[in-house]
Amino acid sequence: MFLTEEQELLQQTVYDFAQNELKPRAAKFDEQEFIDQDILTSMGELGLMGVCFPDEYGGAGMDMVCYAIAVEEISRVCAATGITLAAHISLGTNPIYLFGSEEQKQKYLPKLCSGEELGSFGLTEPNAGSDAGGTETTAIRKGDEWVLNGTKMFITNGSLAWTSVNTAMTDKSKGLKGISAFVIERGTPGFSVGEKIHKMGIRGSDTTELIFEDCHIPAENLLGEENEGFKQFMIILDSGRISIGAMALGIAQGAFDEALRYSKEREQFGRPIGSLQETQFKLADMATEIEAARHLVYHASRLKDAGKSYSKQSAMCKVYASEVAVRTCIKAIQIHGGYGYTKEYPVERMFRDSKLTTIGEGTSEIQRIVIAKNLLTD
Secondary structure: OOOOHHHHHHHHHHHHHHHHHHHHHHHHHHHHOOOOHHHHHHHHHOOHHHOOOOHHHOOOOOOHHHHHHHHHHHHOOOHHHHHHHHHHHHHHHHHHHHHOOHHHHHHHHHHHHHOOOEEEEEOOEOOEOOOHHHOOOEEEEEOOEEEEEEEEEEEEOOOOEEEEEEEEEOOHHHHHHHEEEEEEEOOOOOEEEEEEOOOOOOOOOOEEEEEEEEEEEEHHHEEOOOOOHHHHHHHHHHHHHHHHHHHHHHHHHHHHHHHHHHHHHOEEOOEEHHHOHHHHHHHHHHHHHHHHHHHHHHHHHHHHHOOOOOHHHHHHHHHHHHHHHHHHHHHHHHHHHHHHHOOOOOHHHHHHHHHHHHOOOOOHHHHHHHHHHHHHHO
16 A cells, blocks of 8 residues: 555554553453543654644644554554544534634644543434434524533543534434534533443443433534534544454454464474465455455545545445444454454454444444445536
8 A cells, every 4th residue: 555655654663652551451441341541642643633724723744544554553453542532523622623713723622632631422312313414402593502401322432522513403304404513621510521431342342321411502503504513524534434444454453463363382192273275265355355445434534635536435345344344354363273262362342342333423334325325426
């Protein structure tokens, strides 16, 4: 895969950090169900928490490919840390960068881009998952304030975030065209973190409910124009799908790394199992699918960097890379045999982590709908 000098340098930097600092602690994060703060601090110091935002707002000023590289290399050893980074950038920070006023950008972006603070995004609700238009959270204008009521579900970085961009219905009569987005700060009266959600995989990432009970926020916390929220989060999700594609790619690559290493070390019938044709076929299929997924992820990233339409390609890279991640992890466990089913080897954790990539930021079914709609309207 062709990379620029800047992209190669970033890749090596993140690879070294992930392998030396993150990999030895990934299993611990999975067990304790949270990521140690010093890891997030270190990623901020490396410039990763604002990697694709302009330096005028405290970002590193790099491109979307660099962002995908960072998410991939982090997820290669710890998907929980990968999704924490991805949700912070693509969901928590990007909406403010794209749709915020200059005042909002100056207020929030420097702390978010430096990693001093985390961001989150509240779209999913108990009764609104794939049907994001079924938003039940409401926001009513009262003088110089908005009053929010409702509940958000499955929010990554939910209890850790300083800022949370949330959608709410501001005009029920308009349906999808009556949804708006708001920036809510931690500690705002009426805004609380609900239940911590315990998950099958990606256990180290912070996932919670968010609850709004007569939550009063200033009128200027409206993000962009009133009733433009649906358009905004469709744009955000297009970009976010590249994030999940990159995360899935990293998981797949990590599982392949482990399987390849094990196939060289493990001996059966008096020789390494990597010499067996059945193992070789598995490795060949894994490597081929991973390479194809990488091309899709990077292609979508480059289209975005070039300012071209990439909705179809982001859905393609997300659905393909996520399903490759699941298939690769299954093969990696099979190569490990009984040991692969134990926590002694990381492929067990990677398999649990991989499944989320086929669900988060739009299920595989939703991605196929997006792809088909693009094909039929081209």
